[in-house]
Amino acid sequence: xxxxxxxxxxxxxxxxxxxxxxxxxxxxxxxxxxxxxxxxxxxxxxxxxxxxxxxxxxxxxxxxxxxxxxxxxxxxxxxxxxxxxxxxxxxxxxxxxxxxxxxxxxxxxxxxxxxxxxxxxxxxxxxxxxxxxxxxxxxxxxxxxxxxxxxxxxxxxxxxxxxxxxxxxxxxxxxxxxxxxxxxxxxxxxxxxxxxxxxxxxxxxxxxxxxxxxxxxxxxxxxxxxxxxxxxxxxxxxxxxxxxxxxxxxxxxxxxxxxxxxxxxxxxxxxxxxxxxxxxxxxxxxxxxxxxxxxx
Amino acid sequence: xxxxxxxxxxxxxxxxxxxxxxxxxxxxxxxxxxxxxxxxxxxxxxxxxxxxxxxxxxxxxxxxxxxxxxxxxxxxxxxxxxxxxxxxxxxxxxxxxxxxxxxxxxxxxxxxxxxxxxxxxxxxxxxxxxxxxxxxxxxxxxxxxxxxxxxxxxxxxxxxxxxxxxxxxxxxxxxxxxxxxxxxxxxxxxxxxxxxxxxxxxxxxxxxxxxxxxxxxxxxxxxxxxxxxxxxxxxxxxxxxxxxxxxxxxxxxxxxxxxxxxxxxxxxxxxxxxxxxxxxxxxxxxxxxxxxxxxxxxxxxxxxxxxx
Numbered sequence: 001x002x003x004x005x006x007x008x009x010x011x012x013x014x015x016x017x018x019x020x021x022x023x024x025x026x027x028x029x030x031x032x033x034x035x036x037x038x039x040x041x042x043x044x045x046x047x048x049x050x051x052x053x054x055x056x057x058x059x060x061x062x063x064x065x066x067x068x069x070x071x072x073x074x075x076x077x078x079x080x081x082x083x084x085x086x087x088x089x090x091x092x093x094x095x096x097x098x099x100x101x102x103x104x105x106x107x108x109x110x111x112x113x114x115x116x117x118x119x120x121x122x123x124x125x126x127x128x129x130x131x132x133x134x135x136x137x138x139x140x141x142x143x144x145x146x147x148x149x150x151x152x153x154x155x156x157x158x159x160x161x162x163x164x165x166x167x168x169x170x171x172x173x174x175x176x177x178x179x180x181x182x183x184x185x186x187x188x189x190x191x192x193x194x195x196x197x198x199x200x201x202x203x204x205x206x207x208x209x210x211x212x213x214x215x216x217x218x219x220x221x222x223x224x225x226x227x228x229x230x231x232x233x234x235x236x237x238x239x240x241x242x243x244x245x246x247x248x249x250x251x252x253x254x255x256x257x258x259x260x261x262x263x264x265x266x267x268x269x270x271x272x273x274x275x276x277x278x279x280x281x282x283x284x285x286x287x288x289x290x291x292x293x294x295x296x
Numbered sequence: 297x298x299x300x301x302x303x304x305x306x307x308x309x310x311x312x313x314x315x316x317x318x319x320x321x322x323x324x325x326x327x328x329x330x331x332x333x334x335x336x337x338x339x340x341x342x343x344x345x346x347x348x349x350x351x352x353x354x355x356x357x358x359x360x361x362x363x364x365x366x367x368x369x370x371x372x373x374x375x376x377x378x379x380x381x382x383x384x385x386x387x388x389x390x391x392x393x394x395x396x397x398x399x400x401x402x403x404x405x406x407x408x409x410x411x412x413x414x415x416x417x418x419x420x421x422x423x424x425x426x427x428x429x430x431x432x433x434x435x436x437x438x439x440x441x442x443x444x445x446x447x448x449x450x451x452x453x454x455x456x457x458x459x460x461x462x463x464x465x466x467x468x469x470x471x472x473x474x475x476x477x478x479x480x481x482x483x484x485x486x487x488x489x490x491x492x493x494x495x496x497x498x499x500x501x502x503x504x505x506x507x508x509x510x511x512x513x514x515x516x517x518x519x520x521x522x523x524x525x526x527x528x529x530x531x532x533x534x535x536x537x538x539x540x541x542x543x544x545x546x547x548x549x550x551x552x553x554x555x556x557x558x559x560x561x562x563x564x565x566x567x568x569x570x571x572x573x574x575x576x577x578x579x580x581x582x583x584x585x586x587x588x589x590x591x592x593x594x595x596x597x598x599x600x601x602x603x604x
Contacts, residue, residue, distance in 0.1 A: 131307060138311040138581050142539030147315065147573060150561045151322025227438050231543055234440050235558060247438075254444050254547070257452045264448070268441030276436035 027284040033277025036270055037226070040090040041097025048087035053242060056082035064262050077262045079252065085266055088249055092267065095233070095245035096274070099156060100225030103163025104218055110164065111171025112214060116202050118172065119179025130176065133169040141166045145228055149237035159238050163225045170221065174213055182209055212289035216282055223278030230271050246271050304588070308581035315577050316367065316570060320360055323566035324352075367574070373567035377560070382567035386553060386575055392462055393552030396545070397537045399468060400475035404533060407476070408483020409519075409526060415484070416491035417514045427484060434481030439540055443474035443547045460549035471548040475540050479533045483526065490525040494518040524591070531587035538580055 040047070056078075063070045064077040064085075076085035118129035136144075145162045152158040182188055188205050196204070226246075232238035233247030240248070246267035253264025334346050347353045351362060366373070372382040415427035450470060451459045458467050494500060495518055503513050545554035553572050560568040 131303075135307050135311045135314065138308050138584060139315050139577050140535045140539035140580050142536075142542060143573065143576055144315070144318075146542055146557070146561065147318050147322065147569075150569075151318055151325070153325075223436070230438055231440055235543065235546065236562070250438075250441055250444060254447075257444070257448045261448050261452075264441070264444050268438060268445065271441065272433070272437040275438070276433060279432070279436060 025288075027281055030277045030281035030284055033273050034281065035277075036089075037093055037097055037274045037277075040093030044091055044094045048084075048090040050084035050087040052083050052087050052091050052244065058082065061260050063260075076266050077260065079260055079263045080256055085249075085262060088244055089246070089267060089270055092244045092246050092249055093270075095156070095239045095243065096226050096229055096271075099159045099163065099229045099238075100222055103160045103229075104167060104221045104225050106160065106164035107167035107221065108171050108214060108218055111168035112175050112207075112210070114168070115172040115175025116179050116206055116210070118176040119183065120198050120202060120206075126176070129172065133172050136165075136169050142228075142231065145232060146235065146237060149232050154237050154240060156239065159229055159232060162232065163228055166228065167221050167225065171214065171217055174217055175210055178210055178213055179206055182206055212285075216286045216289065219278055219285055220282035223275035223282070226271060226274050226278070230267075301585075304585055308585065312574060312577045312581065315573055316364070317360065319566065319570050319573055320363060321356075323564075323569075324356060324359070363570075367570070372571040372574070375560075375568045376565045377563050377568075378565075382571040385556060385568055386571045389551060389553045389556050390575070392550060393541055393545070393554060395462075396468070396471055396475060396550055396552060397534075397541055399472040400479070400537055400540075401530075401533065403472055404476035404479035404483055404537075405526075405530070408480045409487045409523075411480075412484040412487025413491055413514065413519060413522070415488045416495065417510075419492065424488075428488065431481045431484040431488070435478060435485070437477070439474060439478050440543045440547060442477045443470070443544055446470050446474060447547070460547075462551050471544050471550050474547070475537060475544045478540070479536055482533065482536075483529065486529050487522060487526055490522045491518055494521050497521075527587065528591050531584045534583045534587075535580060538576055 045051075059074065059078050060080050060082040062074045062078040065072055065075050067077075070077065074084050074086070076089070078084055079088070114129050114132075118126045145166050148162040148165060149158055152161060182205070188201060191201050191205050229238060229245065230247030230250065233240075233245045234251045236251065238247060239245035249267040250264045253260070253262075253267070257264060334343055338346075344353070351359055354362075363373075370383055374380065375382050375385055378385060411427045411430070415424045418424050447459065447470060450457045457470055461467055491514070495514070500513055500518055503517050504510070508517070541550075541552060541554035542557055543554070544550065545552045546558045549555065553576060557569060557572045557576075560566075560572065
């Protein structure tokens with residue numbers, strides 16, 4: 001399609017980025033659901049009522065406050081080592097927040113770069129990049145994550161890399177598709193005719209328009225990343241003692257389901273709330289930023 | 297079509313190669329199995345000799361080539377922990393994993409499609425809202441945690457079902473429900489939206505005008521086309537299920553490939569990891585290819601090879 005064939009309105013079409021009146025209404029429910037992750041993750045030890053590295057054998061196995069024998073000093077009870085469950089939850093949020101945020105961001109950088117490259121650099125490059133995506137998608141993601149975590153030897157950095165590796169294809173696919181569509185649009189065609197370099201087109205014309213899709217994907221993936229982090233830590237391939245994370249708490253709690261069910265239960269609820277919040281926020285952003293975008 | 301197939305198969309093989317490479321690098325960098333194979337009192341010279349015997353002192357690419365040469369002949373080496381061929385260990389466990397994954401697949405498909413259809417048919421009512429909420433919340437819960445909660449309720453507190461292991465139907469219930477949990481929610485949401493699209497279409501309107509009873513319109517006319525959409529998702533579901541077995545089998549001590557893999561990871565038993573991983577990836581690639589072909593057969597509008 002040539003630029004001349006387009007009507008003047010299309011040529012003057014404004015960039016659709018995050019600005020504009022689309023974010024007028026505030027999605028209170030998703031934000032509320034995400035608040036434990038953010039608030040606990042940011043403040044961590046500062047707001048935890050107890051120090052989780054000190055064991056108090058006098059208060060082991062205290063049930064949550066709403067149960068018989070529970071006490072107000074330990075709202076969500078204590079584990080067999082006398083550690084306060086709420087404090088563990090608060091401190092453990094740090095790992096989930098840091099790992100999923102950085103992991104998803106890293107995946108985003110790689111995926112967006114490859115996606116734009118794929119859409120702009122011509123057929124051969126496109127073919128190559130998309131085959132790379134196909135290839136990675138022919139391995140079950142959890143299996144890949146488990147293998148990477150095992151190969152790289154656990155720990156915070158490994159988890160971040162694992163999430164980045166597992167999550168970049170989604171960005172790449174969506175960004176590539178949108179790039180191909182944007183390329184045909186008036187303002188990009190005009191820029192090409194005007195002789196702008198590919199780098200400039202990508203930076204000035206494509207990225208601002210891709211931003212809303214990227215934000216939606218990132219939000220949805222944030223939830224998934226929290227899930228992956230907890231699953232790997234649960235398997236003993238992620239965060240390990242003396243640090244703690246929600247997944248690790250569930251793994252610990254599994255060992256004493258019959259005496260202290262609350263240790264495994266509360267972190268799971270917290271994860272579910274967080275993932276639900278991220279999913280709802282992603283859905284909301286998708287509707288708010290671009291009504292045309294559909295679930296992939 | 298043949299070109300499309302060839303490309304897909306080639307990609308799958310390259311992906312499996314990539315996986316073996318990651319595993320291989322992990323094997324040579326993370327924990328050296330040599331130290332497990334020699335006596336704790338071994339001198340550095342003895343360790344060196346053992347390394348030489350196993351070929352660990354040669355350049356990595358050479359080691360990998362040797363590994364590949366054996367692997368394509370079905371020889372992944374001997375399990376460090378059990379001292380039997382790794383392939384044999386994997387073979388013994390395949391049945392259990394198939395039983396679990398197969399049950400979970402059927403369960404998620406039947407329950408998910410049923411609930412999704414119900415939600416679409418009663419759009420906007422309490423039934424729809426309840427089903428949609430279930431789908432939304434169900435997808436947010438981490439699968440392994442659902443498993444532990446089921447364990448807590450049905451095995452620890454109520455003592456209705458066994459805590460783990462493989463046996464009769466009672467042993468299968470909790471792991472199968474856990475494994476299918478996420479996929480049920482996913483199928484539910486997918487079926488609902490696909491079904492709603494179908495119910496808007498002209499052929500449905502025509503059927504209604506002709507006086508076909510509503511349950512038949514939904515249950516036969518619309519459902520048949522909805523299933524085409526659902527089928528494509530089946531490939532992704534297999535990914536979730538096969539990957540999920542790793543975690544679910546570990547929780548419930550289910551003696552399949554998944555629990556074999558995790559225990560091998562803990563003990564750095566790399567021959568077993570390689571054999572298991574190759575089998576799982578291979579199954580996954582084959583299933584995905586099958587789903588793609590099936591999709592083409594179900595919906596004549598889709599033609600592979602032409603138009604990207």
